[in-house]
Amino acid sequence: MKILVTTDFSLNSKTAIQFAANFSNQIKGAELIFYSAVEMMQPASWNLSFYKKYVAEEKHRLTKELEKFISSTSGVNKNIVNKSKFVIDFTKGTEKAIIDYAAKSKCQFICIATNGAGVLRKLMGTHTSYLVNHSPVPVMAIPSKYKTKAIKKITYVSDFENLVTELNKVAKLNSLLKGQTEALHYARMGVNHPDTLKKIKIFSKANYIGIKPNVLETNIEYSLVDRLTKYIGKQHPDLIILFTRQKKGFFEQLFLPSKAAELTFSTKIPTLIYPKK
Secondary structure, three states: OEEEEEOOOOOOOHHHHHHHHHHHHHHOOOEEEEEEEEEOOOOOOOOHHHHHHHHHHHHHHHHHHHHHHHHOOOOOOHHHHHHOEEEEEEEOOHHHHHHHHHHHOOOOEEEEEEOOOOHHHHOOOHHHHHHHHHOOOOEEEEEOOOOOOOOOEEEEEOOOOOHHHHHHHHHHHHHHHOOEEEEEEEEOOOOOOHHHHHHHHHOOOHHHOOEEEEEEEOOOOOOHHHHHHHHHHHHOOOEEEEEEOOOOOHHHHHHOOOOHHHOHHHHOOOEEEEEOO
């Protein structure tokens, strides 16, 4: 497994580095690629030969700086640093460069820190928003104030669409983490509706033993955001898993309205977002 860990050398980005290092230790074997995209264009007054020489020198210098930055980050031991790859990428567009490099390197995840008040709110802005809505590689969004700890309790928020496809991905990750995962679903048609009961039976298959369905009635008086905020605030999972439709505004429709800015759990809990097929 390969994880592309993005950093801009800021203090906020250290939470993603710490999370990725801990994640790698927990599943025993993930390869970490620490990556920084630097926007650069050739000045009109520079000839190509001089520009190429400058790029080569800067890439060497910044790669050394990146190694030092990672090594100085608490929670990252020397063993991880020695096994990791460090990449400086000069580019015209940061977000697309991250996606292209992750795809080219066949990474299973992109890990990025988010700034400010909360993961789900901040997914609507800057780099993380673009990655969530365009990257074919799942994105791990880590809050800037997150305190690293083992991932034992996972909440997978499901709409029960494409359930088998999603469960296969969640079950694989759950097996690697050796965690306990619940599939949280708000039943629009009712907990005892035949379609709901049919979907619940899928969880009895041997492949999904480590995932327990938790089907709740939908209270239309409250938005999904409000229900999730209240529920996750009580349960305190170590990781939230979501699947989102890309390029169709689904994610924004889900989290921007109402009280998205007040999502208290999002200041503390990492969120893994898979593109929904």
